[in-house]
Amino acid sequence: MSYRKSYCLFGYFGFKNFGDDLMLVNALNHLDLIKRNNTYIVFVAEDYYSEQKAFTSFKNIKVKYIRLTPLINYICIYYYAFISREAFWIGGTSLYESSAANLDGIVWLNKVINKFQLFGKNFSFCNIGIGDFTSEKGLNLYKQIVNKSKRFSCRDHVSLMKLKNFFPEKPNVFEGGDLACLLESSFFNRDPKSIVFCGHFQYQDDESVVETYSAILNDICKGKEKVLFMPMHQGTQSDNQFHNKVSQKLTTPFEIINYSDDLFKYMSQAKIVISMRLHGLVLADILGIPNIGISYHDKVSIYIKSTNTLVEYRNKKVKENISIETIQKVISNYKKPTEFLNQEKNKAIKGMKVFEV
Secondary structure, eight states: OOOTTEEEEESSOSSOBHHHHHHHHHHHHHHHHHOOSEEEEEEESSOOSTTOGGGTOOSSEEEEEEEOOHHIIIIIHHHHHHHOSEEEEESSEEEOOOTTOOOHHHHHHHHHHHHHHHTTOEEEEEEEEEOOOOSHHHHHHHHHHHHHOSOEEESSHHHHHHHHHHOTTOSSEEEOOOGGGGOOGGGOOOOOOEEEEEOOGGGTTOHHHHHHHHHHHHHHHTTTSEEEEOOSBBSSSBHHHHHHHHHTTOOSOEEEOOTTSOHHHHHTTEEEEEESSHHHHHHHHHHTOOEEEEESSHHHHHHHHHHTSSHHHHEEETTOOOOHHHHHHHHHHOOOOHHHHHHHHHHHHHHGGGGOO
């Protein structure tokens, strides 16, 4: 593989997170349309991409996946910084400080940027989210990273404002969108026959949440409808850990899907999707499947409100009841938010302009 025109790509890749993997393949497909004869070196925690056609078969670009072993992370990264033209971070809430003041991720990112700058290479961010910083050290790292970055597109207006509040004069900063919205839905055929549930691993030890959703699913399905538990994340901490707990209390047929299975095929079987995971909702909307969101995080409720579609029925708090009447109301009255999705798609494409160098 030639590295004559190579670019390095970073992100939350290789962690078996559906949203991040969807953003990666969508970004690569878009680059395949607008760039020719480029090589993209994608750094991943685990390489399950090289054997998948969707992540390797492109007409105009070449893609190589590099697993971030300690050797690569600490030594060989200098080689890739030397041979590449530029580096990019793609998608995700990339700049934030966790509630436990864990700065490991942002410290590592700052070091990676320094290695590329050592060889005079630019580092840019594409369609990312920006969270909050609670410590002076975290805020200082955030400022260092932004000051050193060349171009910056944010996936939403809130992130853009957080950036501009600290850096009002920084050039090449603009609003993009969620790369997941670049997915084309014309390739999928619906076969609605099941209830799809996408939970979140953080509730696996919360017995009250487990009880709530087992009771809701039992009430909805009445022992007749099948529940498909679909993990949007199945890394070290897997959504299926929560799904296993819920399924033990079910009196209705169910199946727990693995991340390695064809998630699109199973999603297309949904009569309705009930999801804590944001990209479970995004995928359902793209495929035109009725859905209800469980807002474990503000980003879920913000997304549902932005679609302006049956918001009063589709936006539920954690442990809030979801009645059979609500299910029927959503299934009967849901319409795909096409205008919103097209707007998000166009914003995501605009965010990809950070690659136009």
